[in-house]
Amino acid sequence: MQRDAKVSIGDTIRELPAVGASASPNNGSGAGNIVAGITGLDTVNLRQLGVTRTLVLFDGQRVVQSNVTGQIDLGTIPTALVERIDVVTAGASAAWGSDAVSGVVNLILNKRFDGFRASAEVGDSYKFDHTNYRLSAAAGTGFDDDRGRVIAAINYMDSPEVVFANQRSWNSYRQLISNPAYTATNDEPRYIHVDNIGLAQATTGGLITGPACLVAVPAGGTCPSPNPLRYMQFIGPNAQLVPFDRGIVDGPISAGGDAEQLHPSIDNLTVDYNTLSVFGYASYEFAKWLKASVQLNYGETNSMNNSVPAIRQGNVTIQVDNAYLPDSVRQTMLANGMTSLQIGTTNMNNVDPSAKGKYSHEQFRHALGIPVATTNRKLKRGVFTVGGDLGGDWSWNAYYQQGKVRVYQTTLSNTINSKYNMAVDAVLRPGTTEVVCRSTLTDPTNGCVPLNILGYGVATPEAIAYVNVAPGENYQIQDLEETVLAASIQGTLGFGLPAGDIAVAFGAERRTERGEITSDAGAQARIYSVANFPTFFGKYNVKEAFLELEIPLLRDSIVQSLSLNAAGRITDYSTSGQVETWKLGLTSQVNDDIRLRGTISRDIRAPNLNELFSSGLSTLGSAVDPNTNQNVQIFSFASGNPNLTPEIAKTYSVGLVFSPRWLPRFNLSVDYYSIDLQDAIFQISTAEVLRRCNEGQASFCDQLEFNGPAGALSQINTLPRNMASYKTDGVDIQLDYSIPMGDGTLALRTVGNYVFNLSQEQQGVVYKAAGAIGGDNPVQGFPRARFTASATYKQGGTSLTLQGRFIGAAKLVYDWTAKDVDKNKVPAIAYIDLRASHDLTDQIQLFGTVDNLFNREPPNVAVTPLRGQTAYYFTAVRGDIYDTIGRSYRVGVRFRL
Known part of the structure; x- marks a missing residue:
């Protein structure tokens, strides 16, 4: 950890090849999501099976969830006292507890720390647009002949600058569109890569999209009187009307022509955040059989991020008497018998569409239509532990833990839909030149302020303030609480097989998880474009008992040693009843050179608070009505399901460790693993629901509601179900070799992972994802191969490291061929990193790193646009896999006394 000098512990862990797509404020994952309270979270996802299937422990003890979706924020852990990080990548529920389906990340603290240490460091990108800082300190001392000890630590991180996608030259606004030359019988692919993708149904100054025809047209007929204003756009501060070249249109997007590339440019590659963590620990040994300790943690994270703009794709009605409509347009409408126009707008007319400079959240907070969320997350955790020796090699341990997290999130620049609709319907007060809302003519005290959406920079601050939420008006508060009471006893039985005595550990635990969300009345009434936060209260308790045995089977016989590890755990959930987990493992030291190991286990993950109790989150968006093929405004409604049951996994692993006597200091380990997860909890996205309905899957059509105007699509419902299964298998490799060289030592290390299979089954259909990383793949995948290799030379107080990170080639979609896309392959990439440190004195060390x-x-x-608006709003890159920032530097100084 010290060598790599990463911004956070999470960044260090995520370099392990066994770690899949994980959210981090430093890679932008989750940056566009302002509804789940996930901004600023620092998480780990082992085996690409999901963050919630990785159990995170703090010194072997559970930590309260950081939001209602069950994720644990590693950013609240004080880095100065972390002695090591144990990562177990096999099924571990029986030994460690539920949720350890893909493994365990256990952060071990140095509770014997003595002295003082501190560090200060600063990092930045090669463009000097991502400055970040970290300060940490720890102090510890013993007293009363070292029977007592007091330790304190503090850590502060600050990353105040956000990098947006338009700040990097690789962002060419590239996406996939339907190939105009494609037919079912020629050699052309269905989709082609195209740069400079933009919206086909909206512009910053406003795009006239309808009506298409001036008279009614029978089904299948042609329009005899097309609208002469259709696909004209308003530009400039005076709403000048000019033609709009739509280019190649593919659903909601277009390539070439006049389509704007503004929205992908405001995609966050990083998050603006700061984190403070404080840790205190005190212990005292009253007697050999009784040692007591108290541990207190406080963590606070503040973060800010923006969502996608509140785009209206051709569904804003502008009446012929609108006060902001240019007179020339009005006269054309009157001459053609039109009473209204349909307008598509990005709702960003006060943000310059030609801006090439750096954006800021401060700018967005005062804009129309770019919601910005500020999130404050506070952790308060206390643990009281007692334990001691019981004689011989027996010992006991018990602890009580209470942890609380409060997440307060407020949203700015979020449009109130009803106010927006009233404000854009602006007219002249009869007999005057005063512009007012039409609604004000009949309700003079309604406070409506007219909003101009035609042209650039024409929305007044007063109109924006009226349409958007007031500071503090739109909010959610998540309160989470975890209490744990656990006890265990461990020792050896004093009998066993001739190979040795049996070691045993057994214990019990009671845990309570509680979560509550409160939100403002407007969110509950779904009046906003986004951030219609639900309210809910949920609580469940868990009772567990476990037994673990270590049984020596052979010693100095056929093999040098052979032992059996067996563990079993009974878990009783108040929500879903009893479930059992178990593990069997064999380890054999065959000879001085070879060690063999293998395990089989049954593991579980229980549904989290959000999956069980969410009352429903509503988000305003748009989708194509399957009945009319028209783009309409809809609500996406995601709720919980109290009937969920625990997921159950079977895990197998077998491995070899080779440490040849003829090559000292050389170690090679190779481990094969296989995980089969059944009854997996899965919630299909709204875009996927719509796609499957269009494919004729009736059960998904049942999740659509048609309560809009003229029976149009109005809502798409989703909820989690035990409807899927996951399978993955692969191999982990680690090689270590150190060589004396001159007056120093050269240490070589390679750690790698190769995935043979990663797949999900839903309702009898198997979706493969190993090496498939595109958004069109039904299941999010990860490159098959990832390897990290390093060479460290250390002499005295100087250390130099050269590190290479290799990410193998991948595909966009697993089963696409040359008939599907012009280029399905994503090339492999390798990064080179440098690390260096030098001890100026016994107390002071300088260090520096260069990544990429x-x-x-x-x-x-x-x-593709089949994925809905996601195809347009987000950059064509996976920040959870690849480096999106570019070369970055970090320098600092460490002190120790």
Whole structure:
């Protein structure tokens, strides 16, 4: 950890090849999501099975969830006292507890720390647009002949600058579109990569999209009187009307022509955040059989991020008497018998569409239509532990833990839909030149302020303030609480087989998880474009008992040693009843050179608070009505399901460790693993629901509601179900070799992972994802191969490291062929990093790092408009896999006394 000097512990862990797509404020994952309270979270996802299937422990003890979706924020852990990080990548529920389906991340603290240490460091990108800082300190001392000890630590991180996608040259606004030359019988692919993708149904100054025809047209007929204003756009401060070249249109997006590329440019590659963590620990040994300790943690994270703009894709009605409508347009409408126009707008007319400079959240907070969320997350955790020796090699341990997290999130620049609709309907007060809302003519005290959406920079601050939420008006508060009471006893039985005595550990635990969300009345009434936060209260308790045995079977016989590890755990959930987990493992030291190991286990993950109790989150968006093929405004409604049951996994692993006597200091380990997860909890996205309905899957059509105007699509419902299964298998490799060289030592290390299979089954259909990383793949995948290799030379107080990170080639979609896309392959990439440190004195050390030394740009990972608006709003890259920032530097100083 000290060598790599990462911004956070999470960044260090995520370099392990066994770690899949994980959220981090430093890679932008989750940056566009302002509804789940996930901004600023620092998480780990082992085996690409999901963050919630990785159990995170703090010194072997559970930590309260950081939001209602069950994620644990590693950013609240004080880095100065972390002695090591134990990562178990096999099924571990029986030994460690539920949720350890893909493994355990256990952060071990140095509770014997003595002295003082501190560090200060600063980092930045090669463009000097991502400055970040970290300060940490720890102090510890013993007293009363070292029977007592007091330790304190503090850590502060600050990353105040956000990097937006338009700040990087690799962002060419590339996506996939339907190939105009494609037919079912020729050699052309269905989709092609195209740069400079934009919206086909909206512009910053406003795009006239309808009506298409001036008279009614029978089904299948042609329009005899097309609208002469259709696909004209308003530009400039005076709403000048000019033609809009739509280019190649593919659903909601278009390529070429006049389509704007503004929205992908405001995609966050990083998050603006700061984190403070404080830790205190005190212990005292009253007797050999009784030692007591108290541990207190406080963590606070503040973060800010923006969502996608509140785009209206051709569904804003402008009446012929609108006060902001240019007179020339009005006269054309009157001459053609039109009473209204349909307008598509990005709702960003006060943000310059030609801006090439750096954006800021402060700018967005005062804009129309770009919601910005500020999130404050506070952790308060206390643990009281007692334990001691019982004689011989027996010992006991018990602890009580209470942890609380409060997440307060407020949203600015979020449009109130009803106010927006009233404000855009602006007219002249009869007999005057005063512009007012039409609603004000009949309700003079309604406070409506007219909003001009036609042209650039024409929305007044007063109109924006009226349409948007007031500071503090739109909010959610998540309160989470975890209490744990656990006890265990461990020792050896004093009998066993001739190979040795049996070691045993057994214990019990009671845990309570509680979560509550409160939100403002407007959110509950779904009046906003986004951030219609639900309210809910949920609580469940868990009772567990476990037994673990270590049984020596052979010693100095056929093999040098052979032992059996067996563990069993009974878990009783108040929500879903009893479930059992178990593990069997064999380890054999065959000879001085070879050690063999293997395990089989049954593991579980229980549904989290959000999956069980969410009353429903509503988000305003748009989708294509399957009945009319028209783009309409809809609500996406995601709720919980109290009937969920625990997921159950079977895990197998077998491995070999080779440490040849003829090559000292050489170690090679190879481990094969296989995980089969059944009854997996899965919630299909609204875009996927719509796609499957269009494919004729009736059960998904049942999740659509048609209560809009003229029976149009109005809502798409989703909820989690035990409807899927996951399978993955692969191999982990680790090689270590150290060589004396001159007056120092050269240490070589390689850690790698290769995934043979990663797949999900839903309702009898198998979706493969190993090496498939595009958004069009039904299941999010990860490159098959990831390897990290390093060479460290250390002499005295000086250390130099050269590190290479290799990410193998991938595909956009697993089963696409040349008939599907012009280029399905995502190329492999390798990064080179440097690390160096030098001890100036016994107390002072200087260090520095360079990541991505050669400034390798990330590969393209484009998606199609079939994925909905996601195809347009987000950059064609996976920040959770690849480096999107470019070369970055870090320097600092460490002190120790």
